[in-house]
Structures are given as structure tokens and as C-alpha cells.
Amino acid sequence: MLEVRIKKELSGFNLAVDLATDKEILSILGPSGSGKTMTLKCIAGLVRPDEGYIRLNDQVLYDSRKGINLPARQRRVGFVFQNYALFPHLTVQENIAYGISSSQRTGVKTQIAEMIDKMHINGLEDRYPGQLSSGQQQRVALARSLFQKPETLLLDEPFSALDTHRKEGLEYELLSLQRNFSGDMLFVTHDVGQGYKMGTRIAVFESGKIVQCDVKKTVLDEPANRTVARLMGVKNLIESEVIASDDSTISIRFQGLEKNLKLRRTKNYGLSEYRRVIAGIRPEHVEITAEPGENIVQGVVSRIVEGVNYASCFLQLNEVKGSIYIEVSLAKADAALIHEGQLLHLRLPPDRLIMMKSDSA
Amino acid sequence: MTESYLLPLWISLKTVAAATVITFFLGIAVARWMSRYHGRAKHLIDGLFILPMVLPPTVVGVGLLLLFGKNGPLGQLLLALGTTIVFSWPATVITAIVVSFPLMYMTARGAFEQVEPNIEDAARTLGASEWKVFWTVTMPMAWPGIAAGLVLAFARSLGEFGATLMLAGNIPGKTATIPVALYFAYQAGDMNQAWILVFITLAIAFSSLAILAYWRGRRPNRKHVRLLGARSQD
Numbered sequence: 001m002l003e004v005r006i007k008k009e010l011s012g013f014n015l016a017v018d019l020a021t022d023k024e025i026l027s028i029l030g031p032s033g034s035g036k037t038m039t040l041k042c043i044a045g046l047v048r049p050d051e052g053y054i055r056l057n058d059q060v061l062y063d064s065r066k067g068i069n070l071p072a073r074q075r076r077v078g079f080v081f082q083n084y085a086l087f088p089h090l091t092v093q094e095n096i097a098y099g100i101s102s103s104q105r106t107g108v109k110t111q112i113a114e115m116i117d118k119m120h121i122n123g124l125e126d127r128y129p130g131q132l133s134s135g136q137q138q139r140v141a142l143a144r145s146l147f148q149k150p151e152t153l154l155l156d157e158p159f160s161a162l163d164t165h166r167k168e169g170l171e172y173e174l175l176s177l178q179r180n181f182s183g184d185m186l187f188v189t190h191d192v193g194q195g196y197k198m199g200t201r202i203a204v205f206e207s208g209k210i211v212q213c214d215v216k217k218t219v220l221d222e223p224a225n226r227t228v229a230r231l232m233g234v235k236n237l238i239e240s241e242v243i244a245s246d247d248s249t250i251s252i253r254f255q256g257l258e259k260n261l262k263l264r265r266t267k268n269y270g271l272s273e274y275r276r277v278i279a280g281i282r283p284e285h286v287e288i289t290a291e292p293g294e295n296i297v298q299g300v301v302s303r304i305v306e307g308v309n310y311a312s313c314f315l316q317l318n319e320v321k322g323s324i325y326i327e328v329s330l331a332k333a334d335a336a337l338i339h340e341g342q343l344l345h346l347r348l349p350p351d352r353l354i355m356m357k358s359d360s361a
Numbered sequence: 362m363t364e365s366y367l368l369p370l371w372i373s374l375k376t377v378a379a380a381t382v383i384t385f386f387l388g389i390a391v392a393r394w395m396s397r398y399h400g401r402a403k404h405l406i407d408g409l410f411i412l413p414m415v416l417p418p419t420v421v422g423v424g425l426l427l428l429f430g431k432n433g434p435l436g437q438l439l440l441a442l443g444t445t446i447v448f449s450w451p452a453t454v455i456t457a458i459v460v461s462f463p464l465m466y467m468t469a470r471g472a473f474e475q476v477e478p479n480i481e482d483a484a485r486t487l488g489a490s491e492w493k494v495f496w497t498v499t500m501p502m503a504w505p506g507i508a509a510g511l512v513l514a515f516a517r518s519l520g521e522f523g524a525t526l527m528l529a530g531n532i533p534g535k536t537a538t539i540p541v542a543l544y545f546a547y548q549a550g551d552m553n554q555a556w557i558l559v560f561i562t563l564a565i566a567f568s569s570l571a572i573l574a575y576w577r578g579r580r581p582n583r584k585h586v587r588l589l590g591a592r593s594q595d
Contacts, residue, residue: 046482072485085483089501098497099487148487 002152002184006042006052006062013208015039015049021184025175027199027216028188029231034205036188037082040154043186044079045072056151057183078150082157084141086129092116092140093125099148112147119143120173135166142174152183157190171197192231196220204228222266225356229280235327236286239358240279252279252355254297256321261295264351276358283312283329285352288338289345295353299326301342304335311335315344366557368534369542372453373519376538380457380518385511387458388465393495395466396473414463421459422527429455429528452529453536457518464513472506473499512573519565 001022008015015035019026028036041047043054043061051064056077061070087095096112116122119139129137138158145153155174159167171194178185189195195202196216203213204227212224223229226237243251243260250263263279289296299315302325310329317324326346330338338344395407413421429436429446439445446452476499484494500507522540529536531545539558546554 041482044482044486046485072482073488073490075486077486079483079486081479081483083477083479085477085479087480087484087498087502098484099489144483144487 001055001057002043002186003053003055004039004043006039006049006054008038008042008047008049010035010038010208015042015208017042017208017210019203019210019213021186021201023182023184024200025178025185025187025198026213027195027202028186028205029190029192029195029202030205032190035208036205037156039205040079040156040186040188043152044077044154045070045075046079076148076151078145078148078153080138080141080145080153080155080158082160084129084134084137086137086140086144088129091126091128092121092132095129095140096144096147098144115143115147119146134161135163135170138162138170142177146177146181150183153181153185155185155187157188159194160190167194174198192233204231222354223280223356226278226359229278229354229356233282234280234354235283237278237280238324240277240355242275242277242355249350250355252277252353254279254317254320254324256324257297257317257319259297259319261297261348261353262350263353263355266351277355278358280354280356281326281348281352283327284310285349286326286328287347287349288328288330288334289347292345293347295348295350297326297346297348299344299346301338301340301344304338304340306332306335313338315346318343365554366542366561369537369539369558370561372450372535372537373539376450376453376457377515377518379454380461381511381515383454384458384461384465384514384518388462388469388510388514389507392466392469392473393499396470410466411463413459414467418460418521418523418525419527422456422524425452425456425459425524425528447528448530448532448536450529450536453521453525453538456524456528457521460521460524461514461517464517465510468506468510468513469503472503472510475506476502508573508576512570515569515573516566519562 001020003020005018006015007017012033013035015038017035017039028039030036038047042049043056045061048069049062049064052062053060053064054062056075059070060066060068061075061077062068087098090098093112093116096115097108100108116125119142121136121139121143124132124136124140129140132140142158158174159170162170175198187195187198189198199216201214202216202219203210204219204224205211206227212219212228219228220232223232223234229237239255240252241255243253245251245265248265250265251260252263253260261279298318300318301313302316303314305312305314311332311334313328313330313335315326315328317326328346391410395403395410398406416424426447427433429439429452431437431440431445431447436445436447446455480502481494481498484498489497520540521538522544525536525538526541526544529538529541531537531541533542537545539562543555543558543562546552546558
């Protein structure tokens with residue numbers, strides 16, 4: 001169990017983090033410079049927060065009130081750096097055994113061999129980091145951290161320098177490692193797909209604060225604000241107004257559109273607090289339809305862009321003061337049937353429309 | 362006569378050995394401290410440390426005389442302890458340290474600043490004390506730069522003339538180092554003595570460069586250099 005509640009003043013922003021994990025992988029997402037790495041460094045004891053506390057299992061690592069600040073070497077926190085940070089002047093074996101004091105050396109040889117086996121880096125024992133591929137270096141970095149039997153493992157964009165296929169292989173390996181690892185893992189990444197795959201929960205950082213921290217499905221389905229929504233692939237985000245609401249549905253209007261749209265109410269939005277909201281829908285959830293009905297808007301196709309797996313179609317909504325564009329994902333075969341300038345009816349299913357706090361709210 | 366060139370050689374060797382050892386450790390300690398110091402006075406302190414390298418040695422000599430002379434603050438302190446530095450053998454060591462320190466300091470600081478902080482941090486998270494981090498990570502990684510500084514500091518102390526002459530003088534068998542003895546031999550027209558001293562200096566310079574080149578090359582840091590090269594490509 002890891003409990004972090006810290007504040008730190010930095011040059012660009014103020015870090016104020018509050019998170020807790022319990023034997024899981026927590027994926028930490030967010031733009032660069034939003035405080036992800038700084039948070040990990042505070043937990044590891046490499047950077048001292050201004051105030052707050054950090055607790056790992058039964059041990060208080062940092063408590064500004066009680067004046068506790070354990071040095072990094074006593075924290076039992078494993079850290080895997082983005083650029084591996086291997087010791088270039090030591091061999092693979094020496095790197096892995098670095099944290100072992102000379103008095104503990106007996107029996108270490110077999111343990112190193114086991115670790116080398118487990119991480120599939122056999123045959124590289126006597127090589128230097130400069131002689132390894134980046135994937136091999138990352139395995140050595142992981143092995144080196146795990147060899148200290150840390151109580152928690154912090155991974156700072158560990159796969160960002162790898163090729164896509166190497167990345168996937170290591171992702172699955174890390175997931176299986178986690179099953180044998182009793183502690184928590186914090187996994188920092190800027191790759192949403194990776195973060196979603198790796199974590200059971202996701203924390204999204206924005207300028208030093210956690211804007212949402214929840215089970216990954218919730219973050220995906222009910223993003224807390226525009227940043228999270230964008231990150232999660234909700235590409236259509238439209239300023240809207242709440243018109244009416246009851247227990248099961250909420251009626252909203254896109255800004256400038258004289259038409260009520262229904263939205264299935266899945267959670268308590270705390271509507272009393274705000275009327276202005278942002279409505280959102282994923283491009284793959286917008287349906288093209290022929291028959292008129294509920295939740296249907298009209299739009300003119302302005303552009304069709306063909307991608308690898310599907311086509312993206314951009315439509316400008318009709319009957320709107322100003323301009324609102326809606327992106328729709330289509331199967332390539334369907335996209336071939338429409339052309340630019342065509343008027344289409346779009347259905348925005350009530351159970352697919354989501355809404356969140358407006359930026360100004 | 363046989364001893365006339367052995368004496369300056371012996372004095373120079375003693376002086377250079379003492380000065381290089383002190384400069385080495387002092388330079389490393391100060392460089393380490395400065396590589397982490399980010400206070401307001403950083404540039405000022407930095408400038409002060411490098412000053413002896415920029416100033417003509419005779420000016421450094423005047424400065425040292427002001428410090429260590431009878432009326433200087435350090436001179437009076439030593440006088441109170443019943444000793445004096447001016448025109449004694451330790452004066453040759455002091456001048457050699459002062460002029461060689463900037464070279465050791467500058468190269469060592471550059472070398473320390475090249476060591477990636479993440480790698481030192483990694484050692485800390487693996488349970489290493491600051492002392493262990495320094496000796497097992499920082500020093501080996503900075504070693505090529507440190508060794509270069511050592512060579513430069515050694516060469517500079519061996520060649521020191523102007524400040525030495527002013528603070529230590531030319532007392533044969535006591536403060537007359539090779540460069541000083543060579544100058545006075547030449548002035549006196551003793552060309553035999555002068556040539557012998559020239560060749561001795563050349564021999565010392567070449568053999569020490571060879572030893573240091575070998576010593577540096579033997580360190581496993583070629584891997585390090587290769588790694589840095591590989592990293593700069595991506």
C-alpha cells in the first residue's frame with residue numbers, strides 16, 4: 001500500500017498530489033511537465049516535497065509535520081528510469097548486483113543467475129550497457145531494480161525509447177512480472193493505450209494536479225474534464241447547456257443549436273452546480289442514419305480522411321450559429337459510399353453521449 | 362658537480378608530487394561541491410578559482426607575497442606559530458598548487474557535470490550511500506575528465522616558474538626547482554647544466570604522459586564513451 005499526499009512548489013507550477021494504491025498497477029497519464037516524474041522522485045526520496053506525507057506499507061517515508069524524511073537508500077522503492085540509467089562502467093552482472101553490500105555476497109551468484117534467467121538476458125552477463133540494445137538495457141534496468149526486492153516499483157516511461165514490437169513484448173512481460181510482485185507499481189506513460197493496458201486504475205495529471213484517478217473503465221467512460229476526455233479519445237467535445245433533467249435523462253443543447261439532445265444519466269453529475277457543460281462523444285459512437293428521430297443532427301461532409309483501419313469523416317453541423325464539426329469513424333467500405341458536400345443525418349445515441357464540467361466551471 | 366643537476370631534479374620531484382596530490386584531492390572536492398552549488402555567487406566563486414590561470418604567474422607571485430609576507434594575514438598567522446613560508450621549500454609547493462588548481466578544478470567540474478544525475482539517482486534508489494555513489498558511480502564515470510585534469514595539473518606544477526621565483530626564490534638545494542635552476546644556469550652561461558635540465562624535464566614530461574595515457578586507457582571507461590556516443594545518436 002502506497003499513500004501519497006504531498007505539495008511542492010516548482011518553477012512552472014505547484015505540485016499537489018493525493019493518491020493511494022493497493023497492490024495494483026496505477027497508470028499515471030498526462031502531458032509532459034505535468035508533475036508525473038516529479039511525483040515519482042518525491043516517492044523515491046530523490047526530491048524532497050515541501051509538505052505532506054508519504055507512507056509505504058507500514059513505513060512512513062516522509063512526514064513534514066513529524067520531520068521524517070527517509071533517504072532514498074532506505075526507502076525500498078525501486079525506480080526504473082526513462083533512459084534506463086544503467087551504470088555504463090559496470091557489466092550487466094555488476095549492474096544487477098550493485099545494491100548488494102560485500103557482506104551479503106554469499107549465495108548472490110545463484111540469485112543473479114536466477115534473475116538473469118527470469119528477465120531473459122542470458123548470455124549478456126559480462127557485457128557492458130553500451131553493448132546492449134535498448135530492449136536489453138531496459139530488461140537489465142528492471143532486473144537491477146527487482147533484485148533489491150523493493151516494496152514498490154516506480155516506472156518512469158520505461159518503454160518510451162523502444163520500437164513498437166519490442167514495447168508490446170515488454171508490456172506483457174511486465175504484466176506477468178506484476179503477478180509475482182507483491183507490491184504496487186506506478187507506471188508513468190504518455191501513451192494512453194499503454195497506460196490503459198498496464199494499469200488497473202488510471203490517474204491523469206494536469207499542471208501538477210490529479211484531475212481524475214479511478215478504475216480505468218470509469219476514466220474511459222466518464223472523463224472528468226476536457227483534458228481527460230481528449231486523452232481518452234473523445235474527439236468530439238462541444239460546449240453545451242443543460243436544459244432539463246430528471247432521474248434517468250438529461251436534456252442538453254449544443255451551443256448555437258436549437259435542438260434538445262437526450263443523454264442517459266449514468267452518474268450524479270451534480271447539476272445544481274452548473275448549467276454550462278461540455279458534451280462529448282467518441283467518433284466511433286456516432287451513427288449515420290436515414291430515418292429521422294430522437295437525438296439526430298444534420299451535417300454536411302466537409303472532409304474524409306482514410307486511415308489504416310477505418311476512415312475519419314468530418315461533418316459541419318447544420319442549423320448552427322457558428323460552426324461545430326463532428327468527427328465520425330466509419331468502416332472504409334461505408335466511407336466509400338459518401339462524398340464531400342453530402343448532407344447526412346447523424347444519430348448521437350443517448351447512452352453514448354457523455355458530459356463533463358465546462359472549463360470555466 | 363654531479364649533484365648540481367640532481368638537486369633541482371629532487372626538489373622539483375618533491376614539489377610536483379606534493380602539489381599534484383594536494384591539487385588532485387582539493388580540485389576534486391571543490392569541483393564536486395561547485396557542480397552541485399547553484400547559489401547566486403556561483404559565477405563569482407568560479408571566477409576566483411580560475412583566476413590564477415588567467416593571471417601572469419608574476420602577478421600570482423605578488424598576490425602570494427601579500428598573503429604570506431611578514432605583513433600578510435597568513436604570514437602573520439604563521440609567524441605567530443613560529444614559522445615562515447617565504448623562501449622555504451613549502452613555498453614551491455604552495456605556488457605549484459595555486460597555479461595548477463584551476464586546471465584540475467575546471468576539468469573535474471566539467472567531468473562531474475557530464476555525469477547524468479539519473480544514474481547517480483539510480484544508485485541511491487538501490488541503497489547506496491552518498492559516499493558509495495561518489496566512489497562507485499560518479500568518480501568512475503567522470504574519470505576520463507579527472508585524469509585529463511590530473512595530467513594538466515601535473516604539467517603545470519612541473520613548469521611553474523614566475524610565482525615560484527617570487528615566493529620561494531632561488532636557493533640551491535632548497536627552493537631551486539628545475540625551471541628556476543635552468544634559468545639561472547642559462548644566465549650564468551652554464552650551458553651544460555642548462556641542457557641537462559632541459560633533457561631531464563623532457564624525459565619526465567614524456568614518461569609521465571605515457572604512464573597516464575596507459576593508465577587512462579586501461580580503465581573500463583571506453584565502454585562509457587561508447588555508450589555516450591550511442592545515446593547522442595538517438
